[in-house]
Amino acid sequence: MPYRQPALDLSPPVSDEVRKTTCYMCACRCGINVHMKDGKLAYIEGNRDHPVNRGVLCAKGSSGIMQVTAPSRLRAPLKRVGPRGSGEFEEISWEEALQTATSWLKPLRETAPEKLAFFTGRDQSQSFTSWWAQSYGTPNYAAHGGFCSVNMAAGGIYTIGGAFWEFGQPDWDHTKLFLLFGVAEDHDSNPIKMGIGKIKTRGAKVIGINPIRSGYNAVADDWYGVTPGSDGLLILSLIHELLKAGKVDLDYLAQFTNAGCLVNATEGSEKGLLLRDSAGELLVIDRVTGEPAAYDKAGVRPDLGASWNGHRTVFQHMAEKYLSPYYAPEAVAERTGITAARIKGLAAEIARVAFEEAIELRQPWTDFRGERHEVMVGRPVSMHSMRGISAHSNGFQTARALHLLQVLIGSVETPGGFRFKPPYPKPATAHPVPHCKVTPGAPLDGPHLGYPQGPEHLALKEDGTPARIDKAFSWEAPLSAHGLMHMVISNAHAGVPYRIDTLLLYMANMAWNSTMNTRQVIEMLTDKGEGGEYVIPRIIYSDAYSSEMVAYADLILPDTTYLERHDCISLLDRPICEADAAADAIRWPVIEPDRNVRGFQSVMLDLGARLGLPGMVGEDGAAKYKDYADYIVRHERRPGVGPLAGFRGNGEDVGRGAPNPEQLQRYIDNGGFFATHVPEEGLYYKPWNRAYQDWAVTIGLYDKPLPYLFSVYSEPMRRFQLAAEGHGDRQPPDHLRDQIKSAMDPLPAWYPPFGDAGAGEYPIHALTQRPMAMYHSWGTQNAWLRQIHGRNPLYLPEAIWREHGFAEGDWAKVTSPHGSITVPVALMAGLNSKTIWTWNAIGKRKGAWALEPDAPEATKGFLLNHLIHELLPPKGDGLRWANSDPVTGQAAWFDLRVKIERVPPQEQTSPDFPVIKSPVPKAPKNRLWGGEK
Amino acid sequence: MHPAPSVIVFTVLSGLGLGFLAYLGLGFLRPSGVYAFLIYGLAYGFAVAGLLASTLHLGNPQRALRAFTQWRTSWLSREAWTSVATLLVMAPAALLAIFAGFPSATFGFPGALLALATVFCTSMIYAQLKTVPRWNHWTTPALFLLFALTGGAILSAQAGLAAALCVLLGLLLIFSYRLGDGRFAERGSTMETATGLGRIGKVRLYEPPHTGTNYLMREMIHLVARKHSARLRVISVLFAAVLPAVTLLILPLSVATVALALAFHLIGAFAARWLFFAEAEHVVGLYYGAR
Amino acid sequence: MTQLPATPSKKKLGLVIDLDICVGCHACVTSCKGWNTENYGAPLSDMDAYGADPSGTFLNRIHSFEVQPAEGPSQTIHFPKSCLHCEDAPCVTVCPTGASYKRAEDGIVLVNEDACIGCGLCAWACPYGARELDQAAGVMKKCTLCVDRIYNQNLPEEDRLPACVRTCPAGARHFGDLGDPDSDVSRLVAEREGMDLMPELGTKPVNKYLPPKPKDRPAAEPLSPIADLQATGLAGWLDRLLEKL
Numbered sequence A: 001m002p003y004r005q006p007a008l009d010l011s012p013p014v015s016d017e018v019r020k021t022t023c024y025m026c027a028c029r030c031g032i033n034v035h036m037k038d039g040k041l042a043y044i045e046g047n048r049d050h051p052v053n054r055g056v057l058c059a060k061g062s063s064g065i066m067q068v069t070a071p072s073r074l075r076a077p078l079k080r081v082g083p084r085g086s087g088e089f090e091e092i093s094w095e096e097a098l099q100t101a102t103s104w105l106k107p108l109r110e111t112a113p114e115k116l117a118f119f120t121g122r123d124q125s126q127s128f129t130s131w132w133a134q135s136y137g138t139p140n141y142a143a144h145g146g147f148c149s150v151n152m153a154a155g156g157i158y159t160i161g162g163a164f165w166e167f168g169q170p171d172w173d174h175t176k177l178f179l180l181f182g183v184a185e186d187h188d189s190n191p192i193k194m195g196i197g198k199i200k201t202r203g204a205k206v207i208g209i210n211p212i213r214s215g216y217n218a219v220a221d222d223w224y225g226v227t228p229g230s231d232g233l234l235i236l237s238l239i240h241e242l243l244k245a246g247k248v249d250l251d252y253l254a255q256f257t258n259a260g261c262l263v264n265a266t267e268g269s270e271k272g273l274l275l276r277d278s279a280g281e282l283l284v285i286d287r288v289t290g291e292p293a294a295y296d297k298a299g300v301r302p303d304l305g306a307s308w309n310g311h312r313t314v315f316q317h318m319a320e321k322y323l324s325p326y327y328a329p330e331a332v333a334e335r336t337g338i339t340a341a342r343i344k345g346l347a348a349e350i351a352r353v354a355f356e357e358a359i360e361l362r363q364p365w366t367d368f369r370g371e372r373h374e375v376m377v378g379r380p381v382s383m384h385s386m387r388g389i390s391a392h393s394n395g396f397q398t399a400r401a402l403h404l405l406q407v408l409i410g411s412v413e414t415p416g417g418f419r420f421k422p423p424y425p426k427p428a429t430a431h432p433v434p435h436c437k438v439t440p441g442a443p444l445d446g447p448h449l450g451y452p453q454g455p456e457h458l459a460l461k462e463d464g465t466p467a468r469i470d471k472a473f474s475w476e477a478p479l480s481a482h483g484l485m486h487m488v489i490s491n492a493h494a495g496v497p498y499r500i501d502t503l504l505l506y507m508a509n510m511a512w513n514s515t516m517n518t519r520q521v522i523e524m525l526t527d528k529g530e531g532g533e534y535v536i537p538r539i540i541y542s543d544a545y546s547s548e549m550v551a552y553a554d555l556i557l558p559d560t561t562y563l564e565r566h567d568c569i570s571l572l573d574r575p576i577c578e579a580d581a582a583a584d585a586i587r588w589p590v591i592e593p594d595r596n597v598r599g600f601q602s603v604m605l606d607l608g609a610r611l612g613l614p615g616m617v618g619e620d621g622a623a624k625y626k627d628y629a630d631y632i633v634r635h636e637r638r639p640g641v642g643p644l645a646g647f648r649g650n651g652e653d654v655g656r657g658a659p660n661p662e663q664l665q666r667y668i669d670n671g672g673f674f675a676t677h678v679p680e681e682g683l684y685y686k687p688w689n690r691a692y693q694d695w696a697v698t699i700g701l702y703d704k705p706l707p708y709l710f711s712v713y714s715e716p717m718r719r720f721q722l723a724a725e726g727h728g729d730r731q732p733p734d735h736l737r738d739q740i741k742s743a744m745d746p747l748p749a750w751y752p753p754f755g756d757a758g759a760g761e762y763p764i765h766a767l768t769q770r771p772m773a774m775y776h777s778w779g780t781q782n783a784w785l786r787q788i789h790g791r792n793p794l795y796l797p798e799a800i801w802r803e804h805g806f807a808e809g810d811w812a813k814v815t816s817p818h819g820s821i822t823v824p825v826a827l828m829a830g831l832n833s834k835t836i837w838t839w840n841a842i843g844k845r846k847g848a849w850a851l852e853p854d855a856p857e858a859t860k861g862f863l864l865n866h867l868i869h870e871l872l873p874p875k876g877d878g879l880r881w882a883n884s885d886p887v888t889g890q891a892a893w894f895d896l897r898v899k900i901e902r903v904p905p906q907e908q909t910s911p912d913f914p915v916i917k918s919p920v921p922k923a924p925k926n927r928l929w930g931g932e933k
Numbered sequence B: 001m002h003p004a005p006s007v008i009v010f011t012v013l014s015g016l017g018l019g020f021l022a023y024l025g026l027g028f029l030r031p032s033g034v035y036a037f038l039i040y041g042l043a044y045g046f047a048v049a050g051l052l053a054s055t056l057h058l059g060n061p062q063r064a065l066r067a068f069t070q071w072r073t074s075w076l077s078r079e080a081w082t083s084v085a086t087l088l089v090m091a092p093a094a095l096l097a098i099f100a101g102f103p104s105a106t107f108g109f110p111g112a113l114l115a116l117a118t119v120f121c122t123s124m125i126y127a128q129l130k131t132v133p134r135w136n137h138w139t140t141p142a143l144f145l146l147f148a149l150t151g152g153a154i155l156s157a158q159a160g161l162a163a164a165l166c167v168l169l170g171l172l173l174i175f176s177y178r179l180g181d182g183r184f185a186e187r188g189s190t191m192e193t194a195t196g197l198g199r200i201g202k203v204r205l206y207e208p209p210h211t212g213t214n215y216l217m218r219e220m221i222h223l224v225a226r227k228h229s230a231r232l233r234v235i236s237v238l239f240a241a242v243l244p245a246v247t248l249l250i251l252p253l254s255v256a257t258v259a260l261a262l263a264f265h266l267i268g269a270f271a272a273r274w275l276f277f278a279e280a281e282h283v284v285g286l287y288y289g290a291r
Numbered sequence C: 001m002t003q004l005p006a007t008p009s010k011k012k013l014g015l016v017i018d019l020d021i022c023v024g025c026h027a028c029v030t031s032c033k034g035w036n037t038e039n040y041g042a043p044l045s046d047m048d049a050y051g052a053d054p055s056g057t058f059l060n061r062i063h064s065f066e067v068q069p070a071e072g073p074s075q076t077i078h079f080p081k082s083c084l085h086c087e088d089a090p091c092v093t094v095c096p097t098g099a100s101y102k103r104a105e106d107g108i109v110l111v112n113e114d115a116c117i118g119c120g121l122c123a124w125a126c127p128y129g130a131r132e133l134d135q136a137a138g139v140m141k142k143c144t145l146c147v148d149r150i151y152n153q154n155l156p157e158e159d160r161l162p163a164c165v166r167t168c169p170a171g172a173r174h175f176g177d178l179g180d181p182d183s184d185v186s187r188l189v190a191e192r193e194g195m196d197l198m199p200e201l202g203t204k205p206v207n208k209y210l211p212p213k214p215k216d217r218p219a220a221e222p223l224s225p226i227a228d229l230q231a232t233g234l235a236g237w238l239d240r241l242l243e244k245l
């Protein structure tokens, strides 16, 4: 038959309707177009107008349909009927669930509100949940930042008043050299991919500093396979090289940082603090007059080289420290795994691009001293970093070192460098300090979390013991700005610092992958006291799916999925801003739930009203808000400032304005988000730029302009050191003095990660990485994604592979000071020779997530968490030290040290846990789209 | 390639049946009456059973008739035509033998040609595939035809001819095994050419696109242990060629002797055909690091 | 139909994939799966979706390779692969039913599912593993180059491109007419020395791959110190440095 082709309909209808909302498969919060066909969800694509993703969508976002239709979705409130951990539940009504919760929480509030610990996971409504907890009156509230990346957040905010973590981005449009430290995926998933694609296409260079060469590091033009935990050394060595060659931006340092400030040299309780004038303003020596002057006075030119009455500038202290041969490339090569020649080469490359390829934008602007600049000078070297640096016990200082590097070359908030996203810049001093004062029957005295400026802001009780169950803001973790969620269960179990009654958890899989020491945590959750009562008496949990954690709660509040509820991604919290614009967004029910589930925030408002919490009930004691949607529109944090910044008042007001009943509809009509642009003059130099500062005040980000200097030298840290040296009336316990003295160095420093103590017996570093196509534990219930990552091999470098004679198909027994696992291995060549790794959170508990018990996730998949303990191995001093950063308490996941041994192929990874009973019906066998079988 | 039982059964039995039909058409055997009914029945039985088996692996067998449309380019389509033509053209020959008791060269000769053409078309389905270098060679049609002729000769009780063909078959099998082992390398497809990354250096798979299996892997990636294959190769030559030849030459010719020789031959043929599939490597395996 | 069009089309629509920036995120994999489950032909099924051996039909998959250059560290390359819409498409000519065909007007290779018997031969003929037989529908599935998007009047003009291209966060996928030497994609291919996969098989793929750019180049010359610290001490260094202001 000769050539003939069928007639095709080239313009089939695409959908009946497109509903625009916000993705939820990670904290990137991209805009999505949800296509509806016959009233059903048909297809999800990116929203082209959205400031975050500009139309693109990642693998998870594009498979939202499999998330929303996953058989693992919880169906109704559950009451535990069997023992904890058995998975035996009974479905109950919402009325019964809410009454139960009320009957537990009401008496607690009247007597001891701190006995409620309310911790939330990757909560996108933290401004709401923290408000709820504050109103309830418990000091025990935090979200997940403590086990995630608080080092990054705190390191950034204390140093430059903003952080890599969500609140900043490289200047993708102008950068010529981009350095990426320790990132596999990050929260800014799509923007980073878009940015890397864009700059590489333009011919800019990308450098990956990471023990593992995959993903972003695979496309990096140069790869530095650094040995884990040593980035601080590497960075300080780069700084050493730059200083030695004088390749630093002196002008920038003098004008915009505290490098020109004077460090008090007088012995005593002020030693090492910065000199101030009588009005409390920082003092510098003006180069023009040679006289001391307030740093922000018009016309002042701080002299970096000044000495005054024996007080030297920060700059001199810094130079002295980093010019030391201790940081010479030759001295750090061995520890970092990078040769001296490459370290020097990298320093030279940074210097070349920063200073020889500097750019100028013809955009006049005026600084906080009132000086007008005709151009914006850019040092087009940008950097970004996340957990590869922050998830180590030296992560806070390493993050500071990295910011110092950026500041030295003048690339923060300048064209081509690193840019803040509103509501940042915002220095640590402009944040609240922690509050912990409990009054039965009344709200807490202020917000739970914040940025202590010195020991006076620690959350301690009268007797000096920690006021919080997680011991955040105690001497063990003074700057734990995000709380320490990973310590809650073990502290509550140990009854240290005190016993609690009810643990209320929201979307955190604490009985599995978000916990260290998983098996023991499971035991703590099920442990009973002498009288047969549970040591943690009551656990309430909200999840949307049948996760491992569900089995360990007494009462389950089943949440909706992301397409079935209202949400708000608020400027009060973690918004979706870009460097050019302030932006926020909503989710709204684009489909109706087909189960007896309710949005968690609406449930909390209902519960709050039943408990009579201030702010949640009106004068008459009746519920103030109908549901979360009503709250989003009508709640005001400060007069005129509410959860959403867009379309306020009559619909035209931005940032400040009366509540507008039409607001949600306006958001929906606008594609689910709102964005307002930073004026051209305010686009760079934001911390010092009048145009930006004034704009930020108009839209309600600040109440008055807040210019500040970058803290090359950190005074708050010095204040803690002073306390440890014996000054002041708040004194650390003796066993912590040395740790505070060394860890709280006011200049960025490096010390070996605590895990290195075991390096002799456990020579290998073990890491995890986020797979781009999986989100922690929830990705697995997605039938598309689990085909991509249904099991996780342990990747070994060639050196270890050969040393132990591994062959394809082999397994390994991996042992840490804390335990052993037996797992399948695979070879990877692009890997630091002392490092092994696997994908994070692929391993699943049998019976969870509506998977068959013989699913590969449960038979071949595994977690490294079994090898990681929340405490360090005993050192023989009778104390158990936390496996965390001593400054922020950040969980040191990546300090893990192991040894390895080859074993023949196995059928089952170990440890292997018994099957838990599923609270949801069995999943269909096949997904056929119309007629599942 | 996945050695699917349906395809092995199809090719072995249809080849045997068609080979036998060819001998019948050429008049090597001249059965009549009930005997002819049995003989032709046997030949048709093998051929048809084989052809039917081939539909077992179809995703939509109800549309099988469509397979007749593309004879201009598709060997599968040509095979469909030639097989049906063979069965149709041989039918009058069979009927004449059964009912009239005489062989018909008018139908038999073209029928025989068509039968062999069918076997050739079947073989070309495999031999045409550049993606499977081991198959993509003249030895593939030669083997298929030689199997058909040898099996047919055995069934036709042509002891001398069959034994001679057995010798040829044995030699060709040994030759094709030897040659086949080098075919993939000869074709020049490597992970480097498959990915174009050879200009950088040596390529290896680090992470497959999915952790489970998929259609491609089930269908096209099959690894046979070297030891296993060596053993089966010996078995195939021994049973398909050596034992039937010896049987036919040593034992007095009888139905039992033919049956025994055939049984040996079939065992060998199945082993050879299993190896034909199982040892054939598809270039797509390169993307999965399977080579 | 099973024949290739008598005169090859001048228009050769296809994809150009940039291996220098593909980060291996699998976004194109699932957006393709989503679009094609709702559109062209039978939905893409997933068998044993929540069980021990999940296996579904995908039209686009990402392999990840490591390449060891003669010098320098191993490189990792994420490698997307879907139908290359070959000019001499062996998958078309082997098809016994005519279900598999190459469109005369733009060169897109498609399967007419109503005619497909699911014999699998075309998948055997394809060197690239670009075809997968759907286990539920029993028909052959392959990349359609989103033929139901690229001309679709119901989509805004800017969206008339393949789902995988629209979604790729890194911008590693380009769509266009490779038959037109002046098209953006053709220029890219010329500039970056776009390459064919397994050219030795003579399939003449339309899709091209842009090779990764050279990596891990030798380290730059070290910086020279402004002063000899040992000799001058910190003060001398500071003087030299501040002279610059």
Ligand SMILES: Nc1nc2c(c(=O)[nH]1)N[C@H]1C(S)=C(S)[C@@H](COP(=O)(O)OP(=O)(O)OC[C@H]3O[C@@H](n4cnc5c(=O)[nH]c(N)nc54)[C@H](O)[C@@H]3O)O[C@H]1N2
Pocket: A026, A027, A122, A148, A149, A181, A182, A183, A184, A185, A186, A187, A188, A189, A209, A210, A211, A212, A226, A227, A228, A229, A230, A231, A385, A386, A387, A388, A389, A392, A767, A768, A769, A770, A771, A772, A773, A774, A775, A776, A894
């Ligand atoms: N797809 C997807 N996206 C996600 C998530 C997810 O689960 N899936 N999770 C979200 C969450 S909660 C978080 S916290 C972020 C985290 O996002 P990332 O910060 O990207 O976190 P990880 O995947 O843990 O990757 C850590 C990286 O650091 C490297 N690394 C480890 N130790 C060191 C070191 O000492 N030095 C250097 N230079 N590198 C090191 C590891 O090799 C790895 O590449 O991702 C968010 N985004």
Ligand SMILES: Nc1nc2c(c(=O)[nH]1)N[C@H]1C(S)=C(S)[C@@H](COP(=O)(O)OP(=O)(O)OC[C@H]3O[C@@H](n4cnc5c(=O)[nH]c(N)nc54)[C@H](O)[C@@H]3O)O[C@H]1N2
Pocket: A121, A122, A144, A147, A148, A149, A506, A507, A508, A509, A510, A513, A514, A515, A542, A543, A544, A545, A546, A547, A548, A549, A559, A560, A561, A562, A600, A768, A769, A775, A776, A777, A778, A840, A841, A864, A865, A893
């Ligand atoms: N070994 C190792 N362990 C790690 C890390 C690591 O790098 N290595 N990373 C750590 C980090 S940074 C993080 S952030 C944690 C993350 O750990 P988790 O925060 O525990 O993350 P998930 O596994 O995603 O669990 C969140 C829970 O939220 C539920 N959920 C999903 N959607 C909804 C919803 O809409 N409503 C409600 N109510 N619940 C929902 C999920 O079903 C799941 O049970 O893991 C930590 N654990």
Ligand code: SF4
Pocket: A023, A024, A025, A026, A027, A028, A029, A030, A053, A057, A058, A059, A060, A061, A062, A188, A189, A190
């Ligand atoms: S990055 Fe992916 S999962 Fe995260 S919000 Fe965006 S589309 Fe959703």
Ligand code: SF4
Pocket: C082, C083, C084, C085, C086, C089, C090, C091, C092, C109, C125, C126, C127, C128, C129, C130, C131, C142, C203
């Ligand atoms: S890639 Fe494969 S399926 Fe696509 S046209 Fe080429 S041979 Fe055919």
Ligand code: SF4
Pocket: C094, C095, C096, C097, C098, C099, C100, C111, C115, C116, C117, C118, C119, C120, C121, C122, C123, C139, C140
């Ligand atoms: S599977 Fe379908 S498209 Fe492929 S060759 Fe067979 S009939 Fe043609």
Ligand code: SF4
Pocket: C031, C032, C033, C035, C036, C059, C060, C082, C083, C142, C143, C144, C145, C146, C162, C163, C164, C165
């Ligand atoms: S062009 Fe369309 S069908 Fe082809 S891979 Fe891309 S999304 Fe899938």
Ligand code: SF4
Pocket: C021, C022, C023, C024, C025, C026, C027, C028, C029, C062, C078, C080, C167, C168, C169, C170, C171, C172, C173
């Ligand atoms: S979406 Fe783009 S970057 Fe991601 S795997 Fe596909 S081609 Fe590569």
Ligand SMILES: [Mo]
Pocket: A147, A148, A149
């Ligand atoms: Mo996290």
